Amino acid sequence: MCLGIPGQIVEISDAARKLAIVEVMGVRRQVNVACILKDEPIEALIGAWSLIHVGFAMSRINEEEAALTLDILRQLGEAQEEIEAMRASERMLAS
Amino acid sequence: MKYADEFRDPVAARGVLAAIARVTDEIGATKDKPVHIMEICGGHTHAIFRYGLDKLTPPGLEFIHGPGCPVCVLPMSRIDECVEIAERSGVIMTTFGDAMRVPGRRKSLIQAKADGADIRMVYSPLDALELARRNPDREVVFFGLGFETTTPSTALTILQAAADDQTNFSIFCNHITVPPPIKALLDDPHMVLDGFVGPGHVSMVIGIHPYDFIARDYGKPIVVAGFEPLDLLQSVLMVLEQIRDGRAEVENQYSRVVPDDGNPVSIAACTEVYEPRPSFEWRGLGEIDASGLRIRPKYAAFDAEVKFGIGYGLGPRAVADPDGCRCGDVMTGRIKPHACPQFGKGCTPEMPLGALMVSSEGACAAYYQYGGLRLEEAV
Ligand code: SF4
Numbered sequence: 001m002c003l004g005i006p007g008q009i010v011e012i013s014d015a016a017r018k019l020a021i022v023e024v025m026g027v028r029r030q031v032n033v034a035c036i037l038k039d040e041p042i043e044a045l046i047g048a049w050s051l052i053h054v055g056f057a058m059s060r061i062n063e064e065e066a067a068l069t070l071d072i073l074r075q076l077g078e079a080q081e082e083i084e085a086m087r088a089s090e091r092m093l094a095s
Numbered sequence: 096m097k098y099a100d101e102f103r104d105p106v107a108a109r110g111v112l113a114a115i116a117r118v119t120d121e122i123g124a125t126k127d128k129p130v131h132i133m134e135i136c137g138g139h140t141h142a143i144f145r146y147g148l149d150k151l152t153p154p155g156l157e158f159i160h161g162p163g164c165p166v167c168v169l170p171m172s173r174i175d176e177c178v179e180i181a182e183r184s185g186v187i188m189t190t191f192g193d194a195m196r197v198p199g200r201r202k203s204l205i206q207a208k209a210d211g212a213d214i215r216m217v218y219s220p221l222d223a224l225e226l227a228r229r230n231p232d233r234e235v236v237f238f239g240l241g242f243e244t245t246t247p248s249t250a251l252t253i254l255q256a257a258a259d260d261q262t263n264f265s266i267f268c269n270h271i272t273v274p275p276p277i278k279a280l281l282d283d284p285h286m287v288l289d290g291f292v293g294p295g296h297v298s299m300v301i302g303i304h305p306y307d308f309i310a311r312d313y314g315k316p317i318v319v320a321g322f323e324p325l326d327l328l329q330s331v332l333m334v335l336e337q338i339r340d341g342r343a344e345v346e347n348q349y350s351r352v353v354p355d356d357g358n359p360v361s362i363a364a365c366t367e368v369y370e371p372r373p374s375f376e377w378r379g380l381g382e383i384d385a386s387g388l389r390i391r392p393k394y395a396a397f398d399a400e401v402k403f404g405i406g407y408g409l410g411p412r413a414v415a416d417p418d419g420c421r422c423g424d425v426m427t428g429r430i431k432p433h434a435c436p437q438f439g440k441g442c443t444p445e446m447p448l449g450a451l452m453v454s455s456e457g458a459c460a461a462y463y464q465y466g467g468l469r470l471e472e473a474v
Contacts, residue, residue, distance in 0.1 A: 001137045002165070002180045002244050002296060002456065003322060019256065032221060032251055051299070051352065053240075055219025056248040058361070059299045059352050068103065072323050075456065076145055082218075085167070085192055087217035095227055 004053035005073060005082045006066035009033065009045045021044060022052060025070070025079060031084050033057045103145070109266070111328040116153045117155040118335040124155035129159050131287050132334055133280075133428070135273060135292030137164030137321055137456025143460040146324040153240065154329070159428035160458040162276050162380060163294055165241045166193045167426075167450040169456040174199030174268055176405050178237055179261055181212040183403065189223040190238035191452045192216045196447055202236075226266035227256075236399045240269040241296045243284060246388065247361035247391035250368040251388070252436040253397045268390050271375060273297050274305045275386035281313045286427065291332040292327065293319040295349040302357030303345050307445040310343040368394055372407060378450050379423035422449040425458055432459040439463060 006032050007022035018034040020042070031040070036057045049066040050057035061069070073079035102108040124130040134140055148160050162168050171206055173195050181188035181204065188204070195205045195216065208214040217223050218236050224316065239249040249266055256264045273294060282285050293306060298319045304413035309317045310373045316337035320330035330348040337344060368390060375387025381456055390398040400406040420442070421435035432438055432451070442448035444460050451459035 002136070004244070004296060029218075030221070031219075031241065032248075032255075034251060034364075035358050036099075037275075037360070048208050050295065051296070053296070054248045055221045056243055056251065058244070058247075058358065061352060065351060070105065071346060073143070078139055078141075084216040085216070088192075088216060089222045092217065093222060093229070 003073060003078050004051045005006065005079060006049055006056065006061060006069050007031070007052045007057075007068070009048050009050065012042050015042050018042065020057070022050070022057070022085070024052060025083055025085055027083055029053050029055075029090070031057050036060050059090070104325060108328060109323055110150055111325065111332055113333050115156065115328065115335060118332065118339050119155045120151045122335065126154035127166065129157040130335070130338060131159050131428070132290050132292060132331060133161045133288050134327075135161035135163040135277065136297070137167065137454065138296070139292060139294065139320065139327060140164070140461050141456050142324060142460055144417060144465040148324060148327060156331070156335070160425070161287065162377065163242065163273065163428050164451070164454055164456040165271060166197055166454040167170040168271070168377040168380065169194070169197055169240060169269060169450060170378045171198065171200050172376065174203065175201055177267055178202060178204065178207045178212070179212050180236055180399060180403050180405055181207055185234050187215065187226060187235045188212065188214045188238060189226060189235060189239050189460065190214065191240070194238055194240060196453050197450050198447060220249050220288055224252055224256055224261060224264055227261050231263060233263065234399060235264050236270070237266050239266045241292070242273055243300045246270045247300060247358070247364050247371070248363040253368050253394055254364060256397055257394060260455045262286065262396065265399040265402050266390065266396045268301065268369070268388060269465065270369065270388040271377070271386055272388065274308070275383050276377060276380060277309060279383045281309070281315070285429070289338055290315055291317040292330050292334060293317050294322045295353055298347070298349070298353045300358050303347050303353065303355050306345045310345050310457050311378050314343045316343050318346045318348050319353055321352065328350040335363045375407070379426040420449045422451050424441055425451055430439045432462040434468070435459070443459070
């Protein structure tokens, strides 16, 4: 929950609500990108990497930093936990 | 150096470890008279144990594990209140999975769920809001908890709910802030802290200046650190160098993620939605002034405390921890987890008695999880 996880923004899903689809370790989910938007059209975020905390993109990072952080999170066991929490939440909403 | 080989850059790690040993020596710290550095963040505590950093560093350097695991410091009375709301008819309580096993006075959320309350784990407060949209005839409550890292997410979710006029959605707000407990620890006459390693992701939101008082008023160094083991070691070295040189400054080791001024959008959302409570209870630490946040009256429609008449200070407070539980002493660095009589006996990660055993970021859970590994290595 506290450490977050790096993800890459692949698509803008709701520009008005500042929502985008990120891909985290092969899993896609919708996140809020308000905190990383500067003076730019939201589409400019496509391709960017960010640290994702509980469904919110909180800080832009470069690809190298993303890979480094993912490695650490895997070793700490936190990456698997985050992905599982995302999947479980999705299943819960679908049920 | 079994663990050091796992580092991304073992050569660099060895260099930093050698420098840490040298500077600890220059300070004159020894096993009997160690220099005490507190890592505030539970994520750092977890990383220190995972990589065995406390064993790679010299005996003259002692890590004190700080109160930076939001689940661990949740007071029992708040769990009780959360259960009380969850048991109301028509309510769907949503929470991060971490909070499910935190013991309450009557029961934990997981026990309440087994007893029939509709409690669901969500990954994000956004999912709780979505659940409210899909269940217009139910009242969806999100158990908001965490430090500055998750506080903006709850604030932005409230702003979205307000924009959408989603009236069957509210937050049970338990957000807390990092600087006040540090001040409380520094004011504790028994506390012997020489410096701090600061939580990187908290500063990603609030920046590094909220810590200025630590250097200015208390003369202690603090270095905001990343999560890679090498980040942590470098930050420890920076703290030690400050101590050696008689400096007290706020330094930013994690500038590749942490801007000195934090994230303006997050700060604005939090200022709009929350105000500080006069005081808030921390499990094991007691009441701390201005350390908790509540929802401003402007957003009362989304405040579960208002909606359900269950407010902070309305019920009995300061519930004592269970017998034999030494969580408070562990959290203030007075004892190590295994010195608690319940450790590994009445208190395990599967059946936690104290909150420090609940999440992998709690000091007791970290000791428990990696303790076996260490014993193995010692023989
Ligand atoms: S072992 Fe359990 S009861 Fe003892 S201090 Fe740790 S969390 Fe508290």
